């Protein structure tokens with residue numbers, strides 16, 4: 262598929278760090294203009310400083326639908342079109358169902374599910390007009406529930422269902438819908454993950470330096486977009502988890518429990 266990229270416009274949420282920041286840099290390097298949205302102003306302005314004429318920083322909260330609509334209006338005003346929406350903004354938590362406050366589960370759903378719905382719903386008419394791309398950054402946890410991440414898993418399962426339904430609605434329109442599921446990726450997400458009472462954990466249970474980098478993830482996602490893939494599963498461990506779960510979901514309870522049992526599960 263030969264696609265003309267110069268002058269195309271992408272809207273990336275969660276662009277102030279990690280995968281969203283890496284995606285923004287990758288898209289700009291490939292010739293795109295990017296509207297980069299997050300709540301933190303300073304990192305967005307640093308990012309935009311690298312290519313002020315091509316990156317539009319947008320300070321907003323994806324939980325706020327009206328703010329997403331205002332951000333979209335700013336994108337059209339600045340670039341005059343929108344070709345791709347990448348719903349990447351996300352948070353996590355680590356706490357069992359028994360101990361977690363309900364407010365934490367609701368918060369995760371608000372950002373990961375409703376935040377993605379807000380930006381996709383806002384952008385959809387223009388994406389259809391451009392026969393463009395809708396990308397949802399899901400997770401391996403959107404295909405296999407993970408212990409102490411019930412809200413996170415639920416939010417990504419919900420996102421997958423939403424995107425699969427939307428992809429089917431858009432059959433034959435030329436819009437490409439990609440469900441991208443990174444495996445464990447080096448980023449701040451586990452440090453920021455909420456504890457049972459909604460406070461950031463401030464530590465990570467994983468050896469971050471050994472994980473796939475956000476730049477590698479961005480490279481894979483971009484390639485999957487251009488080749489019109491519908492699903493992208495990343496890391497060997499991630500693919501194995503999804504495949505084994507499809508074959509033997511009950512057996513996988515024991516395997517997944519053993520992996521996470523270094524965390525206190527009960």
Ligand SMILES: NC(=O)c1ccc[n+]([C@@H]2O[C@H](COP(=O)([O-])OP(=O)(O)OC[C@H]3O[C@@H](n4cnc5c(N)ncnc54)[C@H](OP(=O)(O)O)[C@@H]3O)[C@@H](O)[C@H]2O)c1
Pocket residue numbers: 274275276277278279280281298299300301302321322323324349350351352372376398399400401442443444445446447448449450453475
């Ligand atoms: N890292 C992994 O291992 C991994 C694996 C699978 C999937 N993922 C998914 O990849 C996506 C990116 O995560 P990451 O690892 O890059 O984490 P990250 O470095 O913590 O980045 C998360 C981004 O989301 C933004 N964000 C959070 N809440 C927001 C809100 N309410 N409104 C707008 N922006 C918000 C953050 O910016 P502000 O705080 O400035 O708003 C930040 O830019 C998430 O959807 C995550 O679930 C990550």
